[in-house]
Amino acid sequence: MAVREAEVADLSDVLNVLDGAALSTDVELVRSSIDAGGTLVAVSGDGERVLGALVLDDDHVDAVAVRRRRRGQGIGTALVAAAAERRDRLTATFDADVRPFYESLDFDIEQVDEPGRLWGERSG
Incomplete structure (x- = not known):
């Protein structure tokens, strides 16, 4: 598994991974994040299959998801670590x-006004 910046050709795979995790995100936000180098994908060893995706909106993690069968294997952790290397x-x-x-x-982590939702920040 490797993590790399998503390319325009990865858009449908990224949206598929996010949809599979029941995450709603704006297609235009994902597209602009890809264009700005802010979307990361975890790909299989041969680079053929997108296993997970992380979408940044500036320094905010808009979404992070991993294919259901690949969860618990450190893919989400690797995506967040790669994003942290790119942002302060x-x-x-x-x-x-x-x-x-x-x-x-x-x-x-701290509570937000919306029940069941939290906000987190990681620096450095």
Whole structure:
């Protein structure tokens, strides 16, 4: 598995991974993130299959998802680590059930006004 910046040709695969994780995101945001080098993909060893994707909107993680059969293999962690190498600071808003994932990546987490949602920040 390797992590690289997504290319325009990866757009449908990125949207497929996000959809498979039941994440809603704006297609235009994903497209502009790809154009700006802010979308990362984890690909299989042969580079043929997109296993996971992370979409950045400046320094905010708009979405991170991994194909269902590949979860628990460190792919999401690798995507966030690669994003952290590219940004001095990362933020994310996410559901409370994925709090352990963000805590394991050294995000400082706090409640937001929306029930069941959290906000996290990782610096340096």
